[in-house]
Amino acid sequence: MAPPPVQSISPLAPIGVTAALQAATDPDFKPKPKIFDEFALTDRVGIVSGGNRGLGLEMALALCEAGARAIYCFDLPASPSDEWTKSCEYVKRLENGSRLEYVSIDVRDQKALWKKADEIGDREQRMDVCVAAAGILKSHTDCLTYPEEQFKDVMDVNTNGVFYTAQAAGQQMRRFGKGGSIILIASMSGSITNKDHAWVSYNTSKSAVLQMARSMACELGPEKIRVNSLSPGHIYTSMTAAYLDTQPHLLEKWSNLNPLGRIGRPDELRGVIAWLASDASSFCTGSDILVSGGHHAW
Ligand SMILES: NC(=O)c1ccc[n+]([C@@H]2O[C@H](COP(=O)([O-])OP(=O)(O)OC[C@H]3O[C@@H](n4cnc5c(N)ncnc54)[C@H](O)[C@@H]3O)[C@@H](O)[C@H]2O)c1
Numbered sequence: 001m002a003p004p005p006v007q008s009i010s011p012l013a014p015i016g017v018t019a020a021l022q023a024a025t026d027p028d029f030k031p032k033p034k035i036f037d038e039f040a041l042t043d044r045v046g047i048v049s050g051g052n053r054g055l056g057l058e059m060a061l062a063l064c065e066a067g068a069r070a071i072y073c074f075d076l077p078a079s080p081s082d083e084w085t086k087s088c089e090y091v092k093r094l095e096n097g098s099r100l101e102y103v104s105i106d107v108r109d110q111k112a113l114w115k116k117a118d119e120i121g122d123r124e125q126r127m128d129v130c131v132a133a134a135g136i137l138k139s140h141t142d143c144l145t146y147p148e149e150q151f152k153d154v155m156d157v158n159t160n161g162v163f164y165t166a167q168a169a170g171q172q173m174r175r176f177g178k179g180g181s182i183i184l185i186a187s188m189s190g191s192i193t194n195k196d197h198a199w200v201s202y203n204t205s206k207s208a209v210l211q212m213a214r215s216m217a218c219e220l221g222p223e224k225i226r227v228n229s230l231s232p233g234h235i236y237t238s239m240t241a242a243y244l245d246t247q248p249h250l251l252e253k254w255s256n257l258n259p260l261g262r263i264g265r266p267d268e269l270r271g272v273i274a275w276l277a278s279d280a281s282s283f284c285t286g287s288d289i290l291v292s293g294g295h296h297a298w
Contacts, residue, residue, distance in 0.1 A: 045069055058270065132162040134157060
């Protein structure tokens, strides 16, 4: 077999089988496990929208544990939640040089997002990761009489806001010329309809995010800016608590909709977010990653 064409090289090279082959011919070669190094986010800087609580905060904390220098959590409240503040303290106690920052901002405000990301770029002199997780879900509403304003509200946050967040971070990634990873939080509801739930605005907004990720990935690939969507299944957060706490029968119903027979935990997105944000996923772009307990597999 001819040697493979060299179009790119791992920053951790030699790695994997290449390292093993080199070791076989070099008695002084010291083998070293590198798989966890591929996930390391040492010194990287990122933005997580919706990072004040729920899935956004869980993912922001995971990025800090993976070694990110600073993760900026963008969310609506003027000051962060108790949960966020305690997570920020926890990150300090990790003593890995990582920090969480809080920014009060509305993802519907494109200009404010661009400006804030530019300020972060000035301060940190890099931008590597973006997780666009801010989102809203409304109560059941009949699709044929769905009110215009309510439909626009959902699209404004879940689709437009995700786009503006990705733009803001992507502009900084372009500015520093080192590529980056943008992760748009969609939902399994972007590719399936949740049985018995009248959520036409949410489902529509999430479907748009899937195509947004593919489109942006194709435009930005040459700049080494990767764009993927992450589509979680049912997970208990404030968003889903609005249904699960008021209609307790839904827990069993939702649990029985996937082969694992339960809903997910926010911490079960830690691995996938660390993978997508890091060089461990360096050949992954334009993909939708489903983490749904197999909801689609029936
Ligand atoms: N929980 C689930 O089962 C589930 C499943 C699939 C996808 N998702 C998606 O994951 C993301 C996070 O959801 P969650 O479950 O953690 O819900 P959540 O309600 O706990 O968190 C959403 C966050 O977004 C913020 N936000 C809303 N509007 C905003 C705006 N205009 N500007 C800035 N921030 C704003 C909220 O303040 C909140 O902190 C959402 O995009 C949601 O659609 C959740």
